[in-house]
Amino acid sequence: MKLKMMASALALSAMLVGAGISMSPTPVQAATLSGGFDVGPGGFQGNFNPLAATAGFTWLSVYFEPLVAYDEKLQKVVGVLAGSYEVSPDQLTYTFKLADAKWHDGKPFTSNDAKFTMGLAMDAKSGSVLAARLKAVASVEAPDEHTLVIKLSAPSASTLDTLTKVMMLPEHALSSIPVDQLAKNSWWSTKPIGTGPFKFTKYVTDQYVELAANTDYRGGKPALERVINRYFANPAAAIAALRAGEIQFTYVDSNDVSTFKGDEAFKVIEGDSFVVNYLGFNHESPIWKDVRVRKAVMYAINRDAIIKSLYSGAAKPADCAYVVDQLIPQDIDNYAYDPEKAKKLLEEAGWAQINGDKPITLLTYYTTPLATNVLAAVQAMLAQVGINVVPRAVDTPTYNSIVLNPKPDVAQFQLVYAGLQNGPDAGSINVGLNEKQIPPAGPNVVRARMPELNAALDAALAEPDASKRDTLYQDVCKVMNTNLPWATLWVANRYGVVSAKVKDFIWTPAPGGGPYQAHPEKWSIGE
Amino acid sequence: MLQYSLRRLIIGAGMLVALSMLIFLLLRLTPGDPIDAYIDPNIPMAPGQLAQLRSQLGLNKPLPVQYLAWLKQALTGNLGFSIKRQDQPVLSLVLSRIGPTVVLMGSALIIAIVVGIVTGVVSAVRRNSATDVSCSIFALIGISSPAFLSALIGLYVFAVRLKWAPSGGMLTPGAEFSLGDLLQHLVLPAALLSIAQAALIMRYMRSSLLEVLNQDYVRTARAKGVREFWVIAKHALRNALLPVVTLIGSTIGLAIGGAIFIESVFNWPGMGLLLVNAVEARDYPVIMGATLIIGACVIAVNLATDITYALIDPRIKVG
Numbered sequence: 001m002k003l004k005m006m007a008s009a010l011a012l013s014a015m016l017v018g019a020g021i022s023m024s025p026t027p028v029q030a031a032t033l034s035g036g037f038d039v040g041p042g043g044f045q046g047n048f049n050p051l052a053a054t055a056g057f058t059w060l061s062v063y064f065e066p067l068v069a070y071d072e073k074l075q076k077v078v079g080v081l082a083g084s085y086e087v088s089p090d091q092l093t094y095t096f097k098l099a100d101a102k103w104h105d106g107k108p109f110t111s112n113d114a115k116f117t118m119g120l121a122m123d124a125k126s127g128s129v130l131a132a133r134l135k136a137v138a139s140v141e142a143p144d145e146h147t148l149v150i151k152l153s154a155p156s157a158s159t160l161d162t163l164t165k166v167m168m169l170p171e172h173a174l175s176s177i178p179v180d181q182l183a184k185n186s187w188w189s190t191k192p193i194g195t196g197p198f199k200f201t202k203y204v205t206d207q208y209v210e211l212a213a214n215t216d217y218r219g220g221k222p223a224l225e226r227v228i229n230r231y232f233a234n235p236a237a238a239i240a241a242l243r244a245g246e247i248q249f250t251y252v253d254s255n256d257v258s259t260f261k262g263d264e265a266f267k268v269i270e271g272d273s274f275v276v277n278y279l280g281f282n283h284e285s286p287i288w289k290d291v292r293v294r295k296a297v298m299y300a301i302n303r304d305a306i307i308k309s310l311y312s313g314a315a316k317p318a319d320c321a322y323v324v325d326q327l328i329p330q331d332i333d334n335y336a337y338d339p340e341k342a343k344k345l346l347e348e349a350g351w352a353q354i355n356g357d358k359p360i361t362l363l364t365y366y367t368t369p370l371a372t373n374v375l376a377a378v379q380a381m382l383a384q385v386g387i388n389v390v391p392r393a394v395d396t397p398t399y400n401s402i403v404l405n406p407k408p409d410v411a412q413f414q415l416v417y418a419g420l421q422n423g424p425d426a427g428s429i430n431v432g433l434n435e436k437q438i439p440p441a442g443p444n445v446v447r448a449r450m451p452e453l454n455a456a457l458d459a460a461l462a463e464p465d466a467s468k469r470d471t472l473y474q475d476v477c478k479v480m481n482t483n484l485p486w487a488t489l490w491v492a493n494r495y496g497v498v499s500a501k502v503k504d505f506i507w508t509p510a511p512g513g514g515p516y517q518a519h520p521e522k523w524s525i526g527e
Numbered sequence: 528m529l530q531y532s533l534r535r536l537i538i539g540a541g542m543l544v545a546l547s548m549l550i551f552l553l554l555r556l557t558p559g560d561p562i563d564a565y566i567d568p569n570i571p572m573a574p575g576q577l578a579q580l581r582s583q584l585g586l587n588k589p590l591p592v593q594y595l596a597w598l599k600q601a602l603t604g605n606l607g608f609s610i611k612r613q614d615q616p617v618l619s620l621v622l623s624r625i626g627p628t629v630v631l632m633g634s635a636l637i638i639a640i641v642v643g644i645v646t647g648v649v650s651a652v653r654r655n656s657a658t659d660v661s662c663s664i665f666a667l668i669g670i671s672s673p674a675f676l677s678a679l680i681g682l683y684v685f686a687v688r689l690k691w692a693p694s695g696g697m698l699t700p701g702a703e704f705s706l707g708d709l710l711q712h713l714v715l716p717a718a719l720l721s722i723a724q725a726a727l728i729m730r731y732m733r734s735s736l737l738e739v740l741n742q743d744y745v746r747t748a749r750a751k752g753v754r755e756f757w758v759i760a761k762h763a764l765r766n767a768l769l770p771v772v773t774l775i776g777s778t779i780g781l782a783i784g785g786a787i788f789i790e791s792v793f794n795w796p797g798m799g800l801l802l803v804n805a806v807e808a809r810d811y812p813v814i815m816g817a818t819l820i821i822g823a824c825v826i827a828v829n830l831a832t833d834i835t836y837a838l839i840d841p842r843i844k845v846g
Contacts, residue, residue, distance in 0.1 A: 032701055046612060046804075054566070124576050127613075132576070186614040205623065206796050206804065208700040228700045233791045233803070240694040243687045397559025397809050400566060404577075440577060 031225040033248055033502060033525055034208075036238035037062075038229060040251030040494070041275075042513035045231045046206070048188035050167035051120055051128040057165065058513035059229050062520045063104075063211055064167035064194035067096050067114065067148070068160060070516040072506050074274070074424045077160045078517060081109065081168055081195060082148070091155035091464035094163075096148040101218050103170050104193040104200075111142035116171035118150070120179065127183035133162045155464040161425035164515055168195060197222045197521035206231055223504075223524035239497075242266075248499040248525065251509065254314060255370050257495045269496040270314070271508040274423040276321050278486035279362070279378070280416040280446035287360070287414065292349040294484040298335040299342035300385040306377050307490055310370060315492035320477035321422045321429045323491045329474040332481040342385040351386060362389040364417035365399035375417060389415060403445040416445065421511040422491065426473045428511075430457050433485055448485035501526050528837075532830065539826040546822045547601070547815060551594050554811055560586055561610040564809040584610060597815065606816035611808040617816035620801065625820070627697055628797030630709075632779075632786055634717035639724035640775065646725075647732025647771075652759060654737065662729065669726025674719070674785035678792040681719040691715075695794035716793040720785050724778055731774050736767040769840055776832025780825050 037059040038045040044056030050064055061069065067082040079085055082096035101109040118140040124131040136156040141149045152159065170193055177185050189203050197219060198211035209229045213222040230247055232238040238250035252260070260266045279297065281288035288294055307315045316323040319334050362379070364371065375391040382389050394402075402412050421428040431437045435454045437444040456479045460472035480488070494509030504522040508514075562580050581587050585596065600607060606617035646666075650659040686694035692715040693699070699708050739745060740763055748762045749755070783799075790799030798817055805813035 034700060124579070184608070184613045189612075189614065204698075204700070204796075205620075206800060207696055207698075207794070210701055226701060230696070230700055231794065232695070233794060233800070237695055237792065237794060240682055240687050244690055244694045246694060395559070395807065397561075397564035397807075398557075399559075400563035401559035404563070404566075 031223070031525060032228060033224050033226070033523060034228040034230055035247050035498075036230055036232050036235075036241070036250035038513075039232050039235050039238045040253075040509070041273075042251065042510060044513070048192060048203070049127065049183060050165075050169075051126055051130065052183060053165070053512075054129055055512040057515040058507070058510070058518065059209075060167060060513075061196065061515035061518065062198050062227060063192070063196040063200055063214075064169075065101075065196045066164050066167050066515060067098075069164045070424055070510070070514060072508060072517050072519075074272075074508060074510055074514075074516055077164060080517070081114075087160075091157075092152045094150040094152075094159065096150075098146045098148060099218060100146075101195045102216060103172075103195055104214060105170075105173075106216070107170070107172055109168065109170075109195050110145045111148045112145075113168055113171045114148045115140050115142045116175065117166060117169045118148075120169065120174075120182070121166045123179055125180045130162060130165060133158065134166075155462060157461055157463065157466075157469055158425050158427045161427075165512075170194075197519075198227050201226075217521055219519075219521050222521040224520075227520065227523075242497060242499075245499075248502050249505065249507070250497060252495050252497050253368060253370065254311060254492065254495055255368075257314075257497075258312065260497050265500055266497050267500055269498060269507055269509075270493050271495075271510075272423075273492050273494040273509055274421055274511045275419040276318050276323070276422040276429070276491050277417070277419045277489045278318075278321075279489065280418055280486045281484070282408075282410055282414050282416070283447045283449060283485070284408070285410045285414045287355045290349040290354070291484060292345040293351060293354065294487065295335075296342040296345040296349070296351075296385060297382065297387065297487045298484065299338045299345065300387065301378060301381050301487070301489070302337040303489055304337065306374060310373050310377065311490070311492055315490040317490050318488040320480040320488055321420070321433075321486075322426065322473065322477050324423065324426075326470050327426055327473045327477055329478050332478060339381075339385050346386060355387075357386060357388045359388050359390045360414045361412055362391045362415040362417055363399065363402065363413040364391065364393050365396045366417060366419075367393045367395070371417070378417070391417070404439045404443065406440045408439075408447075413445075418445070423511075426470075426476075427457075427461050429476075430461060433457060433480075446485060450479070450483055450485055453479045453483060453485060499525075528834075532834070535830050535833070539823075539830065542826060543819060543822055544598075547598070547819055548594065550815060550818045551597070552590075554809075554814060555590055557809070559809055561809045561811060562586070564807065565611075597812075601815075601819070606819075607812035609805075609810055609813050611805070611810045611813070617812045620813060621798070621816050621820050624796060624798045624801045624817075627795060628786060628790070628799065630713065631717055631720065631790070631795055631797055632782055634713055635720035635724065635782065635786075636775070636779075638717060638721035639728055642721065643725040643728025644732050644768075644771070647729040648736060648759065648764065650729065650733040651736035651740065659733075663733075666726040666729045669722045670730070672722065674723065674788040675792065677719050677722055678716070678789050681715060682792060685715055695792075697796055716789045716795055720782065720789045723785060724775075724782055727778060728771060728774065731771050732767065735770050736763060739763045739767040742766075765839075769836070772835060772839060773832060776829055776835075779828045783821060783825070 037043065038056055042055055042058060044053055047053055047056055050060050053060060065081045067080060068077050068085060069080045071078050081099055081101055083099040085094060085096045087094055098111055098114065103109055120126045121128050121130045122134045122137060136152045136154055136159065137150055138153040139151045143149060173187065173193060174182065192200050197214055197217045199214045201210045201212045203209045208231060211227045213225050215221050230241065235251060235253050239252055239256055241247045242250050257268055260268050281294055303317045307313060307317060319332050322328055362375065364375065379389050379391055403416065420432040431442050432444055433448050433453060434444060434457050435449045438447050439445065456476045460469055460476055463469040463472050496507050496509060498505050503524045503526060506518045508516060510516055561584065562577055585593060609615045609617055609620055646662045650662045653659050682694060685691045693712050697709065697712050698704060702708060745758060745763055748758050786797065787799035787802060789795065790797045791803050794800065798821060801813065802817050805817065
């Protein structure tokens with residue numbers, strides 16, 4: 001009897017499981033685009049608060065909007081919620097004429113909302129990560145409903161770049177929450193409202209975020225009905241979902257790109273990462289004091305070979321922090337691979353006495369297979385000239401705890417393999433190289449103390465005229481190329497893959513995810 | 528029995544406190560704290576802002592003070608707030624993940640028990656046959672395949688190549704809930720999670736049944752003319768199951784370890800995924816809360832196993 005019951009129970013569960021398998025996939029409504037929008041270095045899964053966002057702007061800007069954003073090629077800043085804007089000749093006054101926009105709840109977007117948002121962004125108590133970058137702002141005024149005036153205490157070339165990251169927030173929904181409680185409020189992940197082409201509908205913890213078309217969008221009714229942002233533990237999981245047809249878009253690591261090339265079902269999107277990779281010399285370690293040693297490191301590494309074999313050619317060698325033509329002066333050294341010259345320089349500097357073959361820790365937060373291969377190659381090339389580096393890859397919190405420590409243990413990171421944003425605003429590199437940014441003040445983790453470099457960076461940042469500024473950044477490039485605060489390596493391309501069914505999709509691997517004008521209202525999906 | 532259970536419960540509570548202390552210490556020995564995990568090295572923070580964030584979270588206080596503050600809160604049932612998801616209390620975060628994990632582990636356990644016992648019995652009865660040898664080979668492969676490896680291979684073969692099952696998640700995003708949809712998402716991770724346990728159960732079942740089949744009372748039953756099916760089902764199997772039940776109980780802890788991998792690979796929104804994300808973000812309150820609850824579950828399951836053991840075999844007296 002018991003056996004019979006067991007047998008029936010088994011049969012029943014088998015039927016149940018069988019039913020599950022044989023059922024066709026639960027249909028998702030047409031006109032829905034699913035993607036891994038927060039996969040990869042530009043994403044920030046689980047963050048809903050734009051004030052706290054250090055990345056993830058590709059997704060946030062589908063439902064929130066800033067006053068201004070980069071164009072899709074990341075070349076110039078254009079108006080979004082600001083229909084137009086003007087900068088005074090002295091570069092101290094920014095006047096924005098606001099577009100006629102509505103919040104997702106139907107209330108009008110006004111200059112008071114913009115002023116309110118600027119107040120939150122400038123106040124570190126709100127949890128804003130933008131406060132430090134907005135410290136040049138002296139006042140924000142709203143003379144009428146459609147005008148916002150921002151006055152600076154001193155010209156700052158990076159103001160517009162920073163403003164692209166300030167997503168406008170509704171005063172009527174947030175003003176009742178105390179500023180220091182704002183980050184802890186559940187509004188962000190339950191009922192946020194923006195002005196963008198899609199509106200927030202739901203978040204299923206750690207699974208996905210769903211947005212629905214904002215039919216009243218000022219730029220026209222979106223072509224898609226819904227956009228879904230799926231969360232993935234890593235890019236490989238997102239690729240599996242892309243191949244299985246569950247999502248239509250994701251960022252992919254460069255070593256996976258080749259598997260999509262030539263496949264008609266997908267389109268590969270390639271773009272500049274705007275991140276310069278470098279070997280950062282820890283300037284508190286005596287072994288790097290002699291510039292000849294630093295030069296030897298540059299000559300010893302065959303960057304072209306690494307780019308060709310590991311990046312499949314999709315990277316540009318960097319002889320300073322920049323690779324864009326207008327920022328590179330004519331007469332810089334391109335440090336062509338020359339191990340003999342490296343050996344000679346090391347000998348002249350007395351490397352045998354300075355360090356000899358003692359192991360040098362090369363710390364990095366890059367843990368991808370590509371980075372592991374790059375470091376293995378670097379290790380082998382440096383070993384050939386007599387520099388014995390030992391790569392150590394750790395997770396980001398461990399890396400930060402070591403390099404940002406105000407009293408660092410130099411032995412743990414005599415050398416770092418890292419990346420730093422070098423554009424679209426060329427001034428972005430200042431934080432990693434200016435002496436004023438040595439921890440705890442900022443992330444100059446290599447503790448570069450080079451007066452000539454500080455002066456060049458300060459001059460470029462303070463220059464209001466764009467074309468003169470480029471010349472000043474050339475000076476920065478020249479100083480970097482001569483003094484080598486870092487051994488600069490390359491700027492690699494990054495990739496996204498989108499299903500061929502998706503039309504008018506705009507994406508670029510912008511640092512931090514942009515924001516840039518992606519026009520989500522135009523995205524559509526065919527059969 | 529009651530006295531025994533009570534005593535075990537008290538010991539269990541003591542073990543939980545010890546566990547929380549150990550996890551707390553291990554966490555603080557791990558390099559990097561929640562602030563280090565949160566900041567992007569490329570973004571300048573205002574001087575003092577990092578220190579301010581740390582003091583807001585109480586991370587600047589001495590360790591014993593921090594631990595006691597946590598314990599005091601925990602004893603009142605308050606496990607604090609997540610640091611990464613600032614608006615979510617740890618208790619509700621963890622509780623919302625127990626369901627999916629129980630569904631995943633429960634289904635895996637059922638598959639493992641059914642497959643393990645059936646193949647174990649078949650192998651023992653048909654000892655040294657081709658069936659036995661192939662079952663044993665599969666069991667060996669199953670035992671020696673780590674969960675992360677079988678999960679990745681399974682994902683590639685069944686989800687990406689054959690498209691028999693979705694590649695991850697618990698429900699189709701944007702679709703209404705349906706049992707069929709849940710089962711479709713469940714079947715692959717549950718089957719993969721069950722492999723190691725099924726293999727282990729099979730091996731134990733086989734050797735235990737072989738041992739029992741040589742016992743006198745089995746021979747007596749056969750001599751009495753009882754049909755072979757009933758000899759095995761009624762006389763041998765019940766006795767052979769004893770060590771297997773113990774094994775099943777003690778492998779629950781192991782299964783939780785496997786579930787952490789499976790949940791990460793398949794993006795299953797359970798405790799494992801929560802823990803992995805929390806460790807990456809150094810989200811101390813979530814790690815503490817989740818390990819405490821997992822620890823409590825393991826202790827409870829072990830207690831339940833001991834009690835089941837006594838129920839199956841009345842000769843065993845507890846207390």
